[in-house]
Amino acid sequence: MGKTAAKSSLALRNWEKLCRNKLAMVGFAIISVMILCAILAPVLSSNKPDEIDLSNRLMPPSGEHLLGTDKLGRDVFARILYGARVSILIGLSGALGGALIGTVIGCFSGYLGGWFDKITLRISEIFMTFPQLILVLILVVYIGQGLFNLILIFAVTGWTGTYRLVRGRFLSLREENYVDACRAFGIGELSIMFRHILPNTLSPVIVTVTLATAGYILAESGLSFLGLGVPSGIPTWGNIINAAKAVDVIRNNPWLWLPPGLAISLFVMGVNFLGDGLRDVLDPNQ
Amino acid sequence: MLNYFTFRFLSIIPMLFLVTVIIFVGLQLTPGDPLTYLIPPELLASANFDLEGYKKAMGLDAPVYIQFFRWLTDLLQGKLGYSLVDGSSIAKMISNRLPATLELAAAALIVSSILGILLGLISSIRQNSAADYGNTVIGIIGISIPEFFIGIIAIQIFAIKLGWLPVGGRFEYADSGFIDRLSHLIMPSLVLGFSLTAALMRYTRGTMLDVLGKDYVKTARSKGLPEWKVNVKHAFRNALMPVVLLLCFRLPLLIGGTVIIESVFGWPGMGGMILNAVSAKDYPVVMITTMMTACMVLLASFLVDLLTALLDPRVRFE
Numbered sequence: 001m002g003k004t005a006a007k008s009s010l011a012l013r014n015w016e017k018l019c020r021n022k023l024a025m026v027g028f029a030i031i032s033v034m035i036l037c038a039i040l041a042p043v044l045s046s047n048k049p050d051e052i053d054l055s056n057r058l059m060p061p062s063g064e065h066l067l068g069t070d071k072l073g074r075d076v077f078a079r080i081l082y083g084a085r086v087s088i089l090i091g092l093s094g095a096l097g098g099a100l101i102g103t104v105i106g107c108f109s110g111y112l113g114g115w116f117d118k119i120t121l122r123i124s125e126i127f128m129t130f131p132q133l134i135l136v137l138i139l140v141v142y143i144g145q146g147l148f149n150l151i152l153i154f155a156v157t158g159w160t161g162t163y164r165l166v167r168g169r170f171l172s173l174r175e176e177n178y179v180d181a182c183r184a185f186g187i188g189e190l191s192i193m194f195r196h197i198l199p200n201t202l203s204p205v206i207v208t209v210t211l212a213t214a215g216y217i218l219a220e221s222g223l224s225f226l227g228l229g230v231p232s233g234i235p236t237w238g239n240i241i242n243a244a245k246a247v248d249v250i251r252n253n254p255w256l257w258l259p260p261g262l263a264i265s266l267f268v269m270g271v272n273f274l275g276d277g278l279r280d281v282l283d284p285n286q
Numbered sequence: 287m288l289n290y291f292t293f294r295f296l297s298i299i300p301m302l303f304l305v306t307v308i309i310f311v312g313l314q315l316t317p318g319d320p321l322t323y324l325i326p327p328e329l330l331a332s333a334n335f336d337l338e339g340y341k342k343a344m345g346l347d348a349p350v351y352i353q354f355f356r357w358l359t360d361l362l363q364g365k366l367g368y369s370l371v372d373g374s375s376i377a378k379m380i381s382n383r384l385p386a387t388l389e390l391a392a393a394a395l396i397v398s399s400i401l402g403i404l405l406g407l408i409s410s411i412r413q414n415s416a417a418d419y420g421n422t423v424i425g426i427i428g429i430s431i432p433e434f435f436i437g438i439i440a441i442q443i444f445a446i447k448l449g450w451l452p453v454g455g456r457f458e459y460a461d462s463g464f465i466d467r468l469s470h471l472i473m474p475s476l477v478l479g480f481s482l483t484a485a486l487m488r489y490t491r492g493t494m495l496d497v498l499g500k501d502y503v504k505t506a507r508s509k510g511l512p513e514w515k516v517n518v519k520h521a522f523r524n525a526l527m528p529v530v531l532l533l534c535f536r537l538p539l540l541i542g543g544t545v546i547i548e549s550v551f552g553w554p555g556m557g558g559m560i561l562n563a564v565s566a567k568d569y570p571v572v573m574i575t576t577m578m579t580a581c582m583v584l585l586a587s588f589l590v591d592l593l594t595a596l597l598d599p600r601v602r603f604e
Contacts, residue, residue: 023423126304129580131542134560138312141564141572218432222546225434228564244438245549247453251446261435269430276426 017281024277030270034263038084047075049082049235061255068255071243074235080260083235088267090151090236091217097155099209102162103198109163110170111193117167124160132157136219140228147230150223154216162208169201203282210275214268221264237264294591298584305584306361309577310354316569323367323570324360371568379559379571380578386456387544387555390478391582393471394540395533398479398486403529405483406490407522410498421491428484433543437477437550444473454552474551478543482536489532493525527594534590538583 018024037044047065053073061068067076109117127135135157143149173179174197182192217237223229224238225245232239237260243249244257313323360366366376409421445453452458457467497503498521506520507513548557556575563571 122304125301126308128538129301129305129583130576131538131579131583133542133545134576134579137545137560137564138572138576141567141569142312142315214430218430221432222434225432226546226549226561228561241434241438247441247446250438250442254442257435257438261432261438265427265431265435268432269427272426272430276422 014281018277021277021280023273024280027270027273027275027277030266031274034084034267034270035088037081038088041078041081041085045075045078045081047078049074049078050233051075058253058256060253067259068253070240070256076240076255076259079235079240080237080263083237083240083260084263084267086147086230086234086236087217087220087238087264090147090154090220090230091213091215093151094154094158094216094220095209095212097151098158098212099162099205101155102159102164103166103201103205105159106163106166107170107193107198110167111174111189111197113171120163121167124163127157127160133219133222136223137228140223145228145231147234150220150229154219158212158216161212162205165204165208166201169204170197173197173200207275207279207282210271210278214271214275217264217268217271237261290595291592294588298588301584302581305577305580306358307354309573310357312573312576313570314350323370324357324365326368366574367570369563369568369571371563371566371571376571376574380556380575383554383556383559384578386553387548387557388582389471390474390547390553390555391540391544393475394479394482395537397475398483399533401479402483402486403490403526406487407494409487410491410494421488425484425488428487429481431480433477433481434546434550436480437473437547440473440477441550454550456554474547474553477550478540478547481543482533482540485532485536486529490525490529493528494521497521497525530590530594534587534594537586537590541579541583541586 045066051074053069056065056069056073057071059065059069059073065075065077067080070076070079105120109120136153139153139156140149143153170193178196179192182196187196220229220236221238221241224236225241227239227242227245229238230236232242240260241257243253249256364377366380368375369379441453444451451473452470454470456470503521506515511520544553544555545557545560547553548555549561556578560572560575560579562568563575
């Protein structure tokens with residue numbers, strides 16, 4: 001009874017500390033509002049994001065099309081709202097997937113040590129030698145584009161950060177007394193790893209996932225801008241800006257690139273503010 | 287000292303070797319017949335070309351490990367194969383494009399290092415809570431804005447609206463002067479280095495503040511040294527070390543970032559080459575360019591290591 005009270009008061013104290021961080025709260029507000037808009041997309045816009053209307057191409061903002069239309073006559077405002085869903089989904093799933101892979105491998109690597117650790121450490125070093133965008137491009141060539149493919153590629157190329165983090169924590173935590181006590185009780189190794197040590201490593205992982213989401217949203221938008229991310233049938237913030245690769249679009253059609261660019265910047269900024277605040281609360285060593 | 291440098295240089299070699307192994311494996315996994323990209327296209331297209339006979343003659347049906355070593359020796363001699371798309375020699379393509387990317391990356395590195403460190407230095411010396419708060423915010427905003435968006439905005443403002451700088455490309459014509467080349471280089475390198483500048487600014491400020499609180503700084507001040515000497519000669523040199531380390535970690539980002547920036551500004555470098563190859567599924571070009579990129583990153587971090595060793599007298603050479 002006393003233990004649960006102590007645990008929840010620590011969580012409560014962390015939460016209060018987070019709430020006092022104005023920047024983090026601003027970030028949280030921004031993210032919440034934008035996610036809400038994404039969920040309420042059908043309510044906020046009566047247009048469909050993939051409704052091609054070739055007679056109304058490249059129209060500037062008007063009453064009917066709040067942010068104008070793109071090269072195929074699709075309503076930009078609707079595309080931004082529905083695109084928010086996809087961009088945020090990709091960012092979050094990629095980050096979670098990468099964290100999952102990195103945590104599991106890091107667990108075994110840090111706890112077991114030996115040849116497994118040495119090999120996976122080398123492998124992670126190799127992954128870190130290649131710039132992540134290049135790795136992603138290679139996998140896009142081999143696996144192909146697409147929404148799910150992209151999430152998979154992000155997870156497979158971004159596990160190294162979490163891996164190093166979790167491995168480091170496990171290396172130190174496995175020497176703790178309670179681990180020996182668990183063994184003395186006859187608790188199995190797997191159980192010790194996942195039920196006893198792992199919860200203590202989760203705080204920095206949460207911070208990493210938050211900040212990685214920001215990174216992946218930026219990465220997806222960059223790839224879609226280049227035309228190698230999500231194909232334009234499914235709207236994302238990045239592939240709306242894809243049209244702006246041509247200079248005359250930059251000059252004449254600012255409604256095509258300014259709103260999605262601002263949307264990306266605003267959302268990523270919010271995530272970064274929140275992540276920074278979380279890091280202050282959960283991982284004061286940094 | 288020479289021992290240390292040689293040791294560091296030699297330790298890159300195993301990594302480089304591993305990279306080539308991975309690239310080779312990647313090349314083997316391509317759909318269709320791997321390693322036919324090594325055959326000059328004129329030969330492939332000619333009427334009585336016997337593919338099987340040629341392979342036997344060139345030893346392309348040997349076991350995989352023998353193929354690997356042959357491929358590696360070819361690589362080191364500069365025989366990089368031919369593009370699947372238009373048959374041009376990959377080595378030639380790289381030699382056309384690599385200098386442009388190196389120029390861009392080096393310019394971005396230099397400019398953002400100087401700018402970031404200088405700004406961080408200034409804001410740490412003139413420390414007050416308003417700058418403190420603003421610095422964090424600016425730092426985060428700096429890394430939140432997508433690079434291509436900054437590029438597009440920069441083009442819109444400086445090239446289209448103000449007309450100060452050209453819209454894109456590397457030069458107007460092949461032997462244009464230094465000023466022309468410089469005006470084409472400014473925007474891409476600044477935009478490429480933008481997030482690096484923001485990160486460096488924030489980090490330098492942090493480490494400088496750490497160092498300025500140390501005892502030896504107080505000692506220097508109490509010796510009566512002029513303030514600028516305390517800041518620059520004593521504090522700054524020690525604050526520089528972690529900053530250089532940060533640079534080392536950020537280098538892959540810089541080289542990866544050239545892909546996007548080259549696309550936005552129409553810069554004719556390796557980034558554009560990779561993009562075209564990926565769009566056209568030109569596997570050999572993708573893999574070989576990737577290998578070049580990895581080599582660039584390894585070499586660059588080696589150079590940064592050298593710099594660290596030179597700057598920090600505490601590093602003892604083992």
